[in-house]
Amino acid sequence: MQVLSATLGVGDLANIRFAVSPLWEAVASVRVVKHPDWFPEHLPWHRQVQPRLSAVDWRLLADLVPVPTVVIPGFVCSPPPAAQPTIECELAALAATPPEVVRAGLDELPGPRSPRLAALYADPPAGLARLADTIAAYVDAAIAPYWPRMRTLLEREVLVGAQFMAADGVRGLLNRIDRYVSWDDGTLHVDHLTRAGAVDLDGRGLLLVPSVFGGSRVWSNLSERATQPVLRYPARGVGTLWERGTAPASEALARVLGRTRATLLHELAVPSATTELARRCGLAAGTVSHHLTALRDAGLVGTHRAGRFLLYARTSSAEALIAGAAPTGETGQAE
Incomplete structure (x- = not known):
């Protein structure tokens, strides 16, 4: 286990906020489709969406989310621009990503590039337009039918976080939001499998994003290069999301x-x-x-x-x- 530490100043503490992200859920869910046995809590969802995805060409998105997943290029799922953005809003931001950011993100991926990733690297604007269309089709098949229930669960998680903060301040929020996250004397500590080091958020604030498909770990982008530092963490109650109750209708x-x-x-x-x-x-x-x-x-x-x-x-x-x-x-x- 490695520890990534981030120093939060007064400006950062004043700019802690929550958001939900349908784009992140789509990207993170690719890991479940690729390796469902690793995510038993999502097997009912996987059984339902697998036939629908057979009619969708989502290979470009699949290439950007390798399994096992060490890194997902930041431009694929940049921090949501609003507290409750639509998928259309997030895809518009994705399509506007500067070419140098796209190429830097692709350079972080391990292994050789597929022909689809090579085309994205060679011509980022055209490749991003294709990627946005690919993700939109994937979302229609795999995320949109379930989004009302997912959003309800994520909004409930945001409310839980707000209650932590109301009761115990920022310290209570950051010490209770996830078992891999802790706060001590002005520093946020995040346990990672692959990342370590120390950064200063330098007044950029911190965006907290609860997740359905993120798995049991936290995902973060707290580097100095990140315009908006973000911490994605698993929402509570995900294991019950796909259950059908056995009780009769009320x-x-x-x-x-x-x-x-x-x-x-x-x-x-x-x-x-x-x-x-x-x-x-x-x-x-x-x-x-x-x-x-x-x-x-x-x-x-x-x-x-x-x-x-x-x-x-x-x-x-x-x-x-x-x-x-x-x-x-x-x-x-x-x-």
Whole structure:
């Protein structure tokens, strides 16, 4: 184990903030697709997205995330520009990366370059446009159908961090955010497998990004070259993210929405197609489609196209409604 230490001054402490990043989740999830056995908590997700990804050419993205992963080029997942950026916003920033930054990032990758990476190195502007399109297609298939649930979990993690800070200040936040992170006498210590040394954040602040697909370790870019130092850490409760509860739909919710619609919301704990929902619920596909349309019009269900599949997923409003209607433990989720 190695330790990376970062000195935080008054300006850095005043500029500690949180963000979530759909781009980072897409990039980090590549490791799960490549080696699912290393990430057993994400196996249900992997089983669902693997058929959809077969229709997507995401080889350029795969080349940029080697497994085992020692380094991911910083330009592939630069710090999010806002607290809750859209994937479109992050991809626009990616496409605008200066050529010298792209080449410096590619130089950090181990091993020989694939033809796709060689083309990116030779012509960064054109290569970045291809990469942005590649990631957008990958996100549509693998991340977008699940993003409402992922975002809910990540927002909850941000709230936990804010509670740490409210109760015990910055010291309490940085000492409790992750077991591989600690704070002592003005210095942030991060345990790494491959990185060591000492840096001064020099007033640039620190961006804290909870992660679903980051794995059990922390990921950081605290170097002097980083415009925005960032620390990505695993969110709590990731192991329950893909679970479907075994309890029936809430009786209280059924009285408000009707039993069929409450049941469909319950089943949409995992994004699903109409035919799959019909099979699970023992209903005609037309009946399911009718009720899903009503739920979508009410803002409780969203649709996401993944290749030839149209998937339905619960929105954040639906997640809040279910959580408020169900007794503790009924939804199959853990805090």
